[in-house]
Amino acid sequence: MIDLPVAWANYISMGIFIFLGCLVWIVPKKAIFAGQPETDRWRDLRIWAMILIGLQLTIYWIFS
């Protein structure tokens, strides 16, 4: 692993974020809304997480 080029660090980071992006959707909707009205789509924190992960993927792609 140590001998891998530095660019691989970016690929690994992006892989971690993609993996996390998949895991987020395992969390049930009910646990996310926690008593709040489920019709308020903006309250779905899984979507917030997707936006964050998208930003991180862009950052590590630009600075690779």
Add this chain to the structure above:
Amino acid sequence: MHPLDLAVIIGYLALITFVGIKLSSKVKNAHDFFLAGRSLTWWVIGLSIIGTNIDTNSYVGASGNAYNVGIAQANFEWIGAIPAMIIASLIFIPLYWRAGVYSIPEYLGLRYNQAVRVVAALIASIFAVFALGVAMWALALTLETYLGWPIWVGILVSGTVVGLYSIAGGLAAVAITDSIQVSIMFLCGIIIVGIGISDAGGFSAFATTLTQDNPTHLQAYLPADDSSFPWPGVILGLGFVLSPAYWIGSQAILQRTLGARTQWDASASMMFAALAKTFIPLLVVFPGILALVMKADIEYPDMALPWVIKNVLPPGISGLMFVAIIAALQSSIDSGVNSTSLMITRDIRHVLMKNHEPLNDLKVGRYLTLILLMSSMCIAPFIGDLGGIFTFLQTILSLFQGPMLALLLLGAMTQRATPMAGLWTLVSGVLVSAILLILLEWNLLYVAFVSFCYSLIALWTVSGFTEKLSSEKLVTLTYRPWSRT
């Protein structure tokens, strides 16, 4: 100093003190003082989390590091924070909030035993007193550099201002003043980026000038043989252990989420903080890179930020930037005194003093806040001489990170971890860390990762032979969202 800058600084100090004292009328008991009566909304908590997270080291030190290594410094805000913050938001914060605890040591006490609770609170409290002294000293030094105030005057003024609102208003005052402070920080960050890129002739010209002499300064990672931030160490040690240990185990950070008005607000606050955290490099990394692009004539890297404030920003805005640095320091100090006061009041006093009176918690908490503040003010002038002790304590604290994360992770995610296994893992995990760090002199990032792996295996194995908590207790202390749906 320009009169406009001075007016901005005085205006800021008056506003913060006024807001803090105004909130004091809402504090009726310890629940109000330590958890803001569970009344905080997600965006106030989110900004407060960032205010607590950014300290002097973030501002001056990170700018200096960025001057040396470039954008790689931003990993502390990206891979070294965001994944852990997302996990904290979706898994750990709902768990802590539902358990109804005041602190992370209290959760550990419920999940494992009271010995683990006291050890966790004691280590964090002792370290916090010295960390507060360092922050107070840094604040006084900043005031001396920019305003020419003697160190003792700086300590007295900043200690009094922080004391007035944090003793009177408790967590609510701390969180709301933090959110004002962070808004000022972001405003200044945006102005610096705008002026900096404009002066450099646009972003392309900025990037070209930077990479001409420093070809790796726009690369997110440094080579594996780099002595300070080797990329495998950054991903494994920082990303997998140190960052999660901080974001799911730091009392100062998580206390404000426990003061949220609903469980959703608590979770959303951390997600919002993560969004803000993504842009923190604009505040703490960009000034260092800007100083390099503008070929700043500085003696050492940590002078990058002061150089940018003095030479790039116009009057009024430089005063605002100076306010942002004071704000960063104040928000760390106020959060530190409030959370340490809570841990001593409840996690240490309640366990060790069997005949304590819970109704006295508010009075005790306020006195402790005052004592902690005064202790840090007394230590601050001697922090240079105590530097060795602080480094030693920092090392001791880092020994706990891997084992503590393993305890929180297996404790929250499985029903297997047992109280006895938790205690033995904590003790043996710290020993393993000490051997790797002190005797074998490994890099701290690798020590964190190996001690975490050891602790996971030890906790899992020993739990197989020891008695676990009853199923009724485990229901509220472990993450089981699927069983509730």
